[in-house]
Amino acid sequence: MELGQCQKIDMRWNELRSEKCSLARTLSVIGDRWTLLVLREAFLRVRRFEDFQKNLGIARRVLTERLAHLVEEGVLEKHAYQERPVRHEYRLTQKGLDLYPALMAMVNWGDRHYADAEGPPLVHTHKSCGHDFHTVTTCSECGEVVDPRAVRVRPNIAS
Amino acid sequence: MELGQCQKIDMRWNELRSEKCSLARTLSVIGDRWTLLVLREAFLRVRRFEDFQKNLGIARRVLTERLAHLVEEGVLEKHAYQERPVRHEYRLTQKGLDLYPALMAMVNWGDRHYADAEGPPLVHTHKSCGHDFHTVTTCSECGEVVDPRAVRVRPNIAS
DNA sequence: CTAGCTAAGTCTTGAAATGGAACTGGGTCA
DNA sequence: TGACCCAGTTCCATTTCAAGACTTAGCTAG
Numbered sequence: 219m220e221l222g223q224c225q226k227i228d229m230r231w232n233e234l235r236s237e238k239c240s241l242a243r244t245l246s247v248i249g250d251r252w253t254l255l256v257l258r259e260a261f262l263r264v265r266r267f268e269d270f271q272k273n274l275g276i277a278r279r280v281l282t283e284r285l286a287h288l289v290e291e292g293v294l295e296k297h298a299y300q301e302r303p304v305r306h307e308y309r310l311t312q313k314g315l316d317l318y319p320a321l322m323a324m325v326n327w328g329d330r331h332y333a334d335a336e337g338p339p340l341v342h343t344h345k346s347c348g349h350d351f352h353t354v355t356t357c358s359e360c361g362e363v364v365d366p367r368a369v370r371v372r373p374n375i376a377s
Numbered sequence: 378m379e380l381g382q383c384q385k386i387d388m389r390w391n392e393l394r395s396e397k398c399s400l401a402r403t404l405s406v407i408g409d410r411w412t413l414l415v416l417r418e419a420f421l422r423v424r425r426f427e428d429f430q431k432n433l434g435i436a437r438r439v440l441t442e443r444l445a446h447l448v449e450e451g452v453l454e455k456h457a458y459q460e461r462p463v464r465h466e467y468r469l470t471q472k473g474l475d476l477y478p479a480l481m482a483m484v485n486w487g488d489r490h491y492a493d494a495e496g497p498p499l500v501h502t503h504k505s506c507g508h509d510f511h512t513v514t515t516c517s518e519c520g521e522v523v524d525p526r527a528v529r530v531r532p533n534i535a536s
Numbered sequence: 537c538t539a540g541c542t543a544a545g546t547c548t549t550g551a552a553a554t555g556g557a558a559c560t561g562g563g564t565c566a
Numbered sequence: 567t568g569a570c571c572c573a574g575t576t577c578c579a580t581t582t583c584a585a586g587a588c589t590t591a592g593c594t595a596g
């Protein structure tokens with residue numbers, strides 16, 4: 219239990235958390251090099267420490283720390299899949315599943331701008347309609363595709 | 378011009394770049410604590426070094442490095458807005474604007490899970506339809522909202 | 537002409553995070 | 567008994583980061 223020093227997940231991340239900006243707050247949870255890759259694995263059904271570690275080549279101490287942080291934030295939950303010895307797995311919670319649009323938006327961007335000749339590395343199929351697809355970002359009110367130039371931002375009066 | 382040592386943008390980020398995974402590639406460009414905040418500012422129409430620096434409180438050397446990286450990747454472009462003395466501003470390119478869905482997905486997640494009592498910090502209005510909105514992630518083929526559990530993934534045959 | 541100002545960096549230094557690899561500890565397998 | 571598995575911990579050298587003073591080039595006010 220001599221983890222005290224390093225465990226205190228960086229002051230600066232906590233500063234992010236307390237900013238009045240949803241992006242900053244989101245980044246305080248998932249905004250580092252490894253966390254999103256851990257989540258990628260989680261969405262690909264990886265659940266165990268060893269598997270995350272092998273797939274990613276991440277330093278074990280860093281993995282420990284990231285998983286703990288995600289559990290703390292309620293993005294993953296730690297679930298014992300056997301006693302003697304106790305072994306845990308990490309599963310996405312609903313809050314974690316809610317990150318899907320963010321992950322897919324990044325995957326899409328990579329597909330569009332960094333795919334090599336053979337096309338994107340992964341193909342996604344929508345079981346509901348049976349087609350290969352990519353995600354599209356639309357307006358909750360009119361359903362049209364959103365162009366950033368067609369958006370106006372203002373501070374919430376109350377805040 | 379004694380920047381040589383630090384300028385070589387970390388080996389590990391280049392490793393990410395060369396992985397056969399669109400998320401990894403995307404992260405090699407925007408996957409660090411500060412870059413996404415820089416982009417937030419850019420989407421809020423900030424264009425100058427000094428303004429990024431003041432708004433974010435980011436270390437100047439780090440800002441220099443991040444802006445250079447984003448320019449190198451074609452996400453921002455550096456544009457002289459005056460000669461004598463030469464002064465530059467950083468503008469989002471189309472490739473940069475394409476990151477909007479990713480940014481908004483994260484903002485949405487923050488709005489949903491970390492808004493405080495008064496509601497989310499910023500309100501977004503869709504000029505096209507005139508309503509306040511949030512983004513919704515839909516399937517390019519059937520137009521329905523995408524549930525991660527309804528998606529199957531497979532490697533692209535060619536890759 | 538000199539001091540001060542601005543924008544956009546650049547340099548230095550100490551603190552923190554990371555990568556890598558070995559070690560721990562409960563428990564199974566042969 | 568010895569080898570192996572999983573899920574961490576610990577240690578150490580290397581890398582990255584934060585903070586802020588310093589630089590450069592060209593104004594501008596006195």
